[in-house]
Amino acid sequence: xxxxxxxxxxxxxxxATDISEHAGALLLPDPNFEFTIKxxxxxxxxxxxxxxxxxIDGVGEFVRLQVDAPLYNNTAPPKGQRGYPYxxxxxxxxxxxxxxxxxxxxxxxxxxxxxxxxxxxxxxxxNSVVVS
Numbered sequence: 001x002x003x004x005x006x007x008x009x010x011x012x013x014x015x016a017t018d019i020s021e022h023a024g025a026l027l028l029p030d031p032n033f034e035f036t037i038k039x040x041x042x043x044x045x046x047x048x049x050x051x052x053x054x055x056i057d058g059v060g061e062f063v064r065l066q067v068d069a070p071l072y073n074n075t076a077p078p079k080g081q082r083g084y085p086y087x088x089x090x091x092x093x094x095x096x097x098x099x100x101x102x103x104x105x106x107x108x109x110x111x112x113x114x115x116x117x118x119x120x121x122x123x124x125x126x127n128s129v130v131v132s
Contacts, residue, residue, distance in 0.1 A: 035054045104123070
């Protein structure tokens with residue numbers, strides 16, 4: 001259910017912004033990708049438990065993002081609600097995915113193991129245009 005809620009939330013965010021008309025650019029001939037994170041944020045090799053895996057699937061006109069990652073049991077965001085956006089989620093345990101175009105615009109998707117999410121559409125570095 002959590003994956004479905006995140007997928008629906010991401011869909012509504014994309015539908016509410018002009019980025020939805022460009023979603024087709026993510027759907028290549030083989031729209032299924034799996035990434036394994038092998039380094040920490042600073043480039044140091046990741047040696048803990050199982051690695052983080054991110055899977056992106058093209059589903060018709062939509063994109064589904066699935067995350068398989070170890071849980072470190074960090075504190076959940078206070079007053080956070082499963083399936084809803086949480087401002088400042090990056091201060092808590094999250095997996096982040098970034099989708100960049102050639103015009104220095106990008107979509108940042110943050111997913112919490114506790115069910116909260118944050119989706120940002122940015123125009124240039126750290127310049128939020130839409131937040132959901």
